Amino acid sequence: MSDPARFIDIQKVTKRFGSVTAVDAVDLQIARGEFFSLLGASGCGKTTLLRMLAGFESPTEGEILIDGQPMAAVAAHRRPTNMVFQSYAIFPHLNVGQNIAYGLRKERLPKLELKKRVDEALEMIKLSGYASRRADQLSGGQRQRVALARALIRRPKVLLLDEPLGALDKKLREEMQLELRQLQESLGITFVFVTHDQEEALTMSDRIAVMSAGNVLQVDDPHSLYERPSCAQVAAFIGSMNFLKGKVRGRENGHAVVEAEGLGTIRAEAVAGEFGEGAPILLAIRPEKLAITDSAERAPLDNYVGAIEGKIAAASYLGDRSHYYVTLPGVQRPLAVAAQNVDRETEGWLQSGAPVWLSWQPKGPILLPAE
Amino acid sequence: MSEGALARPGTAPAAAGDDLLTRWRRRYLRSEGIRGWCLSAPALFVVIAALAVPIGLLVLFSFWTQDYVHIDTSLTLHNYQLIARRTVYLEVFLRSVAISGLVTLMTVTLAYPLAYYVAFDVTRKKMVWLILITLPFWTSYLLRVFAWKIILGYGGVVNSGLQWLGLIEEPLSFLLYNPFAVILTLAHAWAAFAILPIYVSLEKIDRSLLEAATDLGDGPIERFWRVTFPLSMPGVIAAAIVIFIPTVGDYVTPALVGGPSGLMIANLIQTQFSKANDWPLGAALSIASMVTVTLIACLFVWFSKKATARIA
Amino acid sequence: MSTIARQGRGFRAGYAFLYLAFLYIPVLFLPLFSFNSGIYVAFPIQGWTLKWYGTLLVNDRLHEALGNSLEVAVAAALISTTLAIFAAKAFTRYRYRGQRLSLGVVMLPMVMPDIIVGVSLLILLNQVGIGLGLHSVIIGHTMICLPFAVAVLMSRMEGFDRNLEEASLDLGEGPVATFFRVTLPLILPGVVASLLLTFTISFDEFIIAFFLSATDTTLPVFIWSQLRFPQRLPTVLALGACILVFSACLVVFSEWFRRRGQVSAGPGVWS
Numbered sequence A: 001m002s003d004p005a006r007f008i009d010i011q012k013v014t015k016r017f018g019s020v021t022a023v024d025a026v027d028l029q030i031a032r033g034e035f036f037s038l039l040g041a042s043g044c045g046k047t048t049l050l051r052m053l054a055g056f057e058s059p060t061e062g063e064i065l066i067d068g069q070p071m072a073a074v075a076a077h078r079r080p081t082n083m084v085f086q087s088y089a090i091f092p093h094l095n096v097g098q099n100i101a102y103g104l105r106k107e108r109l110p111k112l113e114l115k116k117r118v119d120e121a122l123e124m125i126k127l128s129g130y131a132s133r134r135a136d137q138l139s140g141g142q143r144q145r146v147a148l149a150r151a152l153i154r155r156p157k158v159l160l161l162d163e164p165l166g167a168l169d170k171k172l173r174e175e176m177q178l179e180l181r182q183l184q185e186s187l188g189i190t191f192v193f194v195t196h197d198q199e200e201a202l203t204m205s206d207r208i209a210v211m212s213a214g215n216v217l218q219v220d221d222p223h224s225l226y227e228r229p230s231c232a233q234v235a236a237f238i239g240s241m242n243f244l245k246g247k248v249r250g251r252e253n254g255h256a257v258v259e260a261e262g263l264g265t266i267r268a269e270a271v272a273g274e275f276g277e278g279a280p281i282l283l284a285i286r287p288e289k290l291a292i293t294d295s296a297e298r299a300p301l302d303n304y305v306g307a308i309e310g311k312i313a314a315a316s317y318l319g320d321r322s323h324y325y326v327t328l329p330g331v332q333r334p335l336a337v338a339a340q341n342v343d344r345e346t347e348g349w350l351q352s353g354a355p356v357w358l359s360w361q362p363k364g365p366i367l368l369p370a371e
Numbered sequence B: 001m002s003e004g005a006l007a008r009p010g011t012a013p014a015a016a017g018d019d020l021l022t023r024w025r026r027r028y029l030r031s032e033g034i035r036g037w038c039l040s041a042p043a044l045f046v047v048i049a050a051l052a053v054p055i056g057l058l059v060l061f062s063f064w065t066q067d068y069v070h071i072d073t074s075l076t077l078h079n080y081q082l083i084a085r086r087t088v089y090l091e092v093f094l095r096s097v098a099i100s101g102l103v104t105l106m107t108v109t110l111a112y113p114l115a116y117y118v119a120f121d122v123t124r125k126k127m128v129w130l131i132l133i134t135l136p137f138w139t140s141y142l143l144r145v146f147a148w149k150i151i152l153g154y155g156g157v158v159n160s161g162l163q164w165l166g167l168i169e170e171p172l173s174f175l176l177y178n179p180f181a182v183i184l185t186l187a188h189a190w191a192a193f194a195i196l197p198i199y200v201s202l203e204k205i206d207r208s209l210l211e212a213a214t215d216l217g218d219g220p221i222e223r224f225w226r227v228t229f230p231l232s233m234p235g236v237i238a239a240a241i242v243i244f245i246p247t248v249g250d251y252v253t254p255a256l257v258g259g260p261s262g263l264m265i266a267n268l269i270q271t272q273f274s275k276a277n278d279w280p281l282g283a284a285l286s287i288a289s290m291v292t293v294t295l296i297a298c299l300f301v302w303f304s305k306k307a308t309a310r311i312a
Numbered sequence C: 001m002s003t004i005a006r007q008g009r010g011f012r013a014g015y016a017f018l019y020l021a022f023l024y025i026p027v028l029f030l031p032l033f034s035f036n037s038g039i040y041v042a043f044p045i046q047g048w049t050l051k052w053y054g055t056l057l058v059n060d061r062l063h064e065a066l067g068n069s070l071e072v073a074v075a076a077a078l079i080s081t082t083l084a085i086f087a088a089k090a091f092t093r094y095r096y097r098g099q100r101l102s103l104g105v106v107m108l109p110m111v112m113p114d115i116i117v118g119v120s121l122l123i124l125l126n127q128v129g130i131g132l133g134l135h136s137v138i139i140g141h142t143m144i145c146l147p148f149a150v151a152v153l154m155s156r157m158e159g160f161d162r163n164l165e166e167a168s169l170d171l172g173e174g175p176v177a178t179f180f181r182v183t184l185p186l187i188l189p190g191v192v193a194s195l196l197l198t199f200t201i202s203f204d205e206f207i208i209a210f211f212l213s214a215t216d217t218t219l220p221v222f223i224w225s226q227l228r229f230p231q232r233l234p235t236v237l238a239l240g241a242c243i244l245v246f247s248a249c250l251v252v253f254s255e256w257f258r259r260r261g262q263v264s265a266g267p268g269v270w271s
């Protein structure tokens, strides 16, 4: 019995295609029964890593273990994994039932038993009665479900999903996100889910690995990833973030005192590592942790600190909230501020060029290493 | 989650030690090269054993000499000197290249409008047209060539038909047994090989490119020369190569409709391997013609690529 | 549509029909004169007869040549298509050093004049001491058919998502089962097309067989030997007409098969 926290153990795995390094010395441990996401921009090596788990590519260096077994000498068709392909790869010469039953041949089930299993699978994906439909008569969402059922009917230890919702429209995608998560929870199978959609990763995953250019930048649960990013790249990739250059000036009951451009000397939390005095850092603060008012008397708002005067550079109205870009004296890039439109009379409230005052939540600003 | 529901029957991999078998399996799985070479090896073997080796041998043979039945295996340039000295050979070489060149030009030019018609004008019955075009080419090549002999012959279809209609008194004797009969016959026999590649390259052209050209102010004729034609060039080049190379080496057509003035290289080569029984000379003729054809084909491809680049 | 465009279209349509006439009329003289009771292929037609078709039935040398040709063509088609399936898989599914070179080598026979293939094989077989006969024709034909088979199958293999094969491996089928359950059914129309094409190429090939068949004549070599005798011409014409009809049926069949392959409904799961 292997260590359940290291159910999938990716050890220093590198994959090179000629001179391109698609995956660069990645170390990852995925626990049994976890919903684990690989998140990253296009071309960062997510698919390549997934294909190495499935056995379609073999690592140039490093080792992959699943359930304690080294996988290097195990061919794709003998691995305890199954995959839902991005293109779904539904066999066009077989109908839905034959597609779902495809992987059961080796089990040599009696016909009735086979039919029962396939019917169960069809019921699970809410496509009962579709067994004799042709593959090309299915909609995108239905194809996706068939691909899922076809993989799950084999009861794999690990299900690999390569952007399975990428081809679906927004509404269907949100429905499927919920269904997939429920399915994973009821089956308890380990899911490794590839996506480049950060919202999707945040809503579905137990843990997320953020990748960039073949490297894993950070592995954490959604909340920590958002609130305690380990570096500016992760902070910028997940949600949006304002960065201000600064220097550490000292410490004060557990917090760092920082001198940041535009904001002056303020207190901030160091979430990633320790910084010595005088170290150059980036002060990061999320738009929704800033508050904006149009009068100096009202700043700061209750529970907020600071009152920095700036000017609106641009404003966009999004219905439930508005986004403002505020220029501060001495800061090159305007700061993004998100404000909930609680008041129905907000229209025309803050125009471009209007003077405003910014304040922030005391726990809002965090310190990140300078690049 | 219980262990039982997750376990897959019968697929647990054997514990992998680092023994020889494992290492070998690992290498096979890792290397696309090994799999690729293994799969293509039989085909490569056939082509190497039945083409590359024989041609190597042909080259060797061309440096030998034959005296009736005895073959002298000392290496000499004798055969090549003979080919260079005798003007007959040079003449036949030139004629073969000229005939094939004309055939290529003619088939490609004649085929282009048809390919264009099927690719752009025919909308629904494309497949019918393609079948109609290819159908005659599924019949015997020999018979297609022979058909022209009975058409053009002294007592053949054209002459007897014209006489029967009272249009001529005496049969026309200039129809058969000359280079023009060869050109006409070859142009007919190889038509599909020009139409299909050109059709494919025209069909592949993205229609929005043509709309873009019109949108940018090109009339139909300008648009053809500036967009359609350059984009169909790969098909034209392929068609030319596919016709030129085999027709230079064609034996049947000159033998049936060429007469003495329409003889080509293949007839010369064949003579050396039968009546004249001088295999080394035949080998030298083969090598010489192969080299000539290859050079011309390469030059042609190079030039037409340059020309296309110039237009585009 | 502008008038110029419409006129151009009209011209091209007219031209296309003229071109078809040019393609068909010479070939159609063969069946026409095969029904002529006179020996000479000339107008006017002397009278209508089927007797030349009768002579086809009793010509032993013709039957022998036909048998030889069928044997050679079936063998060459099967061998070259089988080899090409593997080669096409290697050329389309993997990336490795030497791949382009290998592809070039396999495609080489396509740009080699057949007469050179014929004489070089003749010399090789002579030197090695393997006698001539149908086996040597099969070797030559397999080789010249190979590039056509590879081209047909490669385009078919490139036409489907390689994820499908990976999906099969992923679902626990080994490489062999994957080949039979996924690859083969999907390339089947290509396999049939390749078999038909290579069969026809071999069945029709003259010059290589002329050099290599020795006394086991194939059908084209037999026809060639008959062309010199005017009195045997009508029989050859009747034979030509038969080949024409047979080929037409073959093409129509292959087209029908291709169409069927595109809309394969397939039987129900449980049948």
Ligand SMILES: Nc1ncnc2c1ncn2[C@@H]1O[C@H](COP(=O)(O)OP(=O)(O)OP(=O)(O)O)[C@@H](O)[C@H]1O
Pocket (backbone or CB within 6 Å): A017, A020, A021, A022, A040, A041, A042, A043, A044, A045, A046, A047, A048, A049, A196
């Ligand atoms: N078979 C291959 N040969 C050469 N390079 C490859 C191959 N497969 C992937 N790459 C390269 O490896 C890098 C990572 O590719 P990969 O497909 O893993 O990215 P990805 O993160 O899945 O991107 P996307 O979100 O676009 O799917 C890319 O630069 C890609 O060009």
Ligand SMILES: [Mg+2]
Pocket (backbone or CB within 6 Å): A046, A047, A048, A162
């Ligand atoms: Mg990908």
